[in-house]
Structure formats: C-alpha cells, structure tokens
Amino acid sequence: MIDLKLVQKQPHILAGVLADRHCDIDVGEFLVLDKRRRALLAEVEAMKNRRNTASGQVAALKREGEDTTAMQAELGALAERIRALDMEAGQARADVEAWLMRVPNIPDGSVPKGKDETENVEVVRWGEIRVFDFSPAEHGDIGVRLGGFDFERASRLAGSRFVCLRGWAAKLERALVNFFLDQHAANGYIEINPPFIVNSAAMTGTGQLPKFEEDLFALRGREQYLIPTAEVPLTNLYAGEVLDGELLPRAFCSATPCFRAEAGAAGKDTRGIIRMHQFTKVEMVRFAHPEDSFNQLEIMRGHACRLLELLELPYRVVTLCAGDMGFSSAKTYDVEVWLPAQAVHREISSCSNCTDFQARRANIRFKPRGGKAVFLHTLNGSGLPTGRTIAAILENGQQKDGSVRLPKVLIPYMDGVEVIEPPKQP
C-alpha cells in the first residue's frame, strides 16, 4: 500500500506513476472518495463528542439521585443518528481503503520507463555461451529421455502443468535445495520452514490480495491459500511487529513448494517444466532500513547471481521497466539464465525492493535508536527455483551421447555422480 498522505498531497505525482505502470486507476476518483470520507468523519465525531459529554452528565446526575429519563430519551435519538452516520463513514473509509489496496508500488527513480518486457534494460551478462557441435535438445525432452521427468503420470494424478520427478531428477532437486540453502546460510540468511498455507491477511500483506486472487489456489470453504512463493510467509513473519532497528538488515531464506493457478497462461510455456502449477523454490527475503534498501537489493541480486556462477550457468541481468514490474515492487532485477535449445535467456530469479509498500500493508516496523517506530523496507528474491535450474543444467550440460554432465559444485550433493546417463532399462 502506498502512503495515503502522498496521494492526498501530491495526486499528480501518483497519476504520473500510474501512467508509467500502464495502470488504469483514476486518482480523481480517490480525491472524491477521500473528501467524502473526511467530511463524514468530522460530522460523526462531533456527534460522538456530544454524546460522550452528555453521557457523563447522565452519570453525574444519577449519582445525585436526579431524574434523567428525558435526557436519556433525547440521547437515544442521537444514538440512532450516530449509528446511521457511522455506518456511512465506515463505508466511505472502506471505499478509500479498497481504492488504495489496488494501487501498485511507486517505481524508484532509477527504473527505466517502458510498457513491457521488450523495454527492460540489460545490466550484466556473465558466462561463456557454449557452442554445440550438435543440435541441443530442449530440457523437457532430455528429462523425459533420461527417465527423470514423468509428465503423463503426473497429469493423471493432478492435471496438466504438473510433473513427477523421478530417480536422479528427484535427487537433483534435493541436491539443489541443499546447495542453495548452504550458500544462503554462509551469507547470513536464517533458514525458515514456514507453513505452505497462509490466511488472507498474509496474502494481503504481500500484495497477492485483493487484486490477484485468481492466480492463487484457495482452500475450499476457508480463508486460506496455498503459497505462490515463500515470499508470502517470510515477509509476513513479522507482520504487526516492531523490530529492533539495531538488528537490521535481517535476512531469511526458505525452501518451499510454490503453487500457482497460472490463470491466463493457457498455451504459454507448455513444453518442459518452465511453468508448472507446483514447483520448488528457495526464496530470499530481507528486512532493511529505508536508507539501505537499494544497497540491500544489490547484495541480494549478487547472491542470486553467484549461485548461477557456481553452477557454471551463463546468465544476464535486466532491470525491469516500470510497465513490466510486479505490483508490490519499486525496483526489480530479473536474472535470466541461458537456455541453449531455444537460444534465449529465461527468467530464473526476480529480485525486488518493495520499499515500504508491503511493510505498510503488513504493518512491519522498526524502531530506530531513540526514535519512533517507522515502516521498514522489504525485499525478496528467488535463490533459486529448482525446476528452472534443472532445466538450465540439462540444456547447458547435455552431451552428444544424450547424457548430461552436472556442475562440479553439485557432485558432493549427488553422492559423487558426475554424469546422468540414459537408463539401461525404462
């Protein structure tokens, strides 16, 4: 949620921002709603003031044994009017709130303008792109051929966009999770194993609700949802709390399954394991001092990139333009790994500084030394999803004989296995 005062005092700035984001929210509508809210509030508060003082008088008179029935009758009528007006004022307040909850975060000044992914700006390119002396296969085909991906049985169990990882692939996923978590622990992240189901308050805190409910898997008959990313439980860990300012920045990581309805993704990325309803991801979340958060974003992006370097996977980093950024983010770097079969860079990590946007929604504050509690800044980044990492490993490590050479750094995690060989028997 953006700052109410900013909208009130500088509506033109917000209007410009919303235009940059290609978002069709009308700021004028807010000004009308807010004006009405304030007028009703002033009116009902004046009435409540009268009621409060008069009720005190009733008490005083009763103590002296005086008759107060006439006064009570009069106040009863006032109470009726307060009830009605209070309802109206409450609705006006809810209208303003609802409007605010659908406004995205304000892009940082360093974010390039632009409408979609074609206008993102490349900032880093790393690694040598391998030249193949054969035509590189797609990861989905490699995974199936090597007996690691079973799409058919998964879809029989659950539907489309699910996969069963089998044998070496299941183990590779575990290896990656452990490798990632070990790296994060070395970088000072505290590992959390959170609930994979959260309530609507948590989803609202990070910005999935109220606007993006159709992207979530909801539990029938309950105000609960499957998490689309560990960002949700991690960022909401300290919801409603005031943290000690001396302890910032704080860093947390978590390996969880992620569940996404992928509504509106029909026909997109249908091959392989790039876009699944369920996938495993290690997530990084940082809580930072407002003046330090953009520096923290660089640090976190560095952590994501380092993982790819250790895995010997070529990548590039782009700064997302305003029109391509997520709802809660003020600045996002996408890290894109090289997939040789299609000769494209595909998003593998998204690192965002959400500034105080989520902190305000989830009410996460910190107390500076000797100061008042203020909203802190939240950041999140993938570090990394296992599925897309496996895809990159398979495509980049494939050999002419159909086998796949694993990155050296994973060999200890794979009990010494260096190469995935085609199965002798299916």
Add this chain to the structure above:
RNA sequence: GGAGAGGUAGCGAAGCGGCCAUAACGCGCCCGACUCGAAAUCGGGUUGCCCCGGAGACGGGGCACGUGGGUUCGAAUCCCACCCUCUCCGCCA
C-alpha cells in the same frame, strides 16, 4: 473434534456497566540526582492511529482492551459469532 481457562501498553498484570485508559502495581526502557565510574537507591518520563487547526514545539476532537456484531443514555466490563493461545481428553505423522 470435545471440555475448561485466557487474549488489556515493550513484557507481566489489575480492572469485570459511568468515579479505570495519557490503563493501578511490577519489570523493562529514556532523562536527571548521588558516584572518579558503575551497581544499588531516589525523582521524573515512557501507546498507537485518524480528523480538524497551526509553519512549528503544540492545541481541540475521535477511535482502539483479540476481531466483528448486538444490548444500553453510556461497554474492557453484559450478550452473540468468529480468530488465536494455554491445559486436559480424543485422534494422529
């Protein structure tokens, strides 16, 4: 799932229709005194949000006792629903 107890300031906790919400009392924290310094002791201070006014230190008002309703002139206090925590029972990896 059943029974009971409970949710009040940073923490513990009192209050159980108006005289108790800038919320008793205790702890913590901040300032000061004493001290070479510290501990101990003593004195003072210490909730948040919203609206109106003010350039501002501030002033006026409202709201908040888990959440949402209800009863009442008036609700932390009475009633209803829901959420959460603890204890016991049941079930269970």
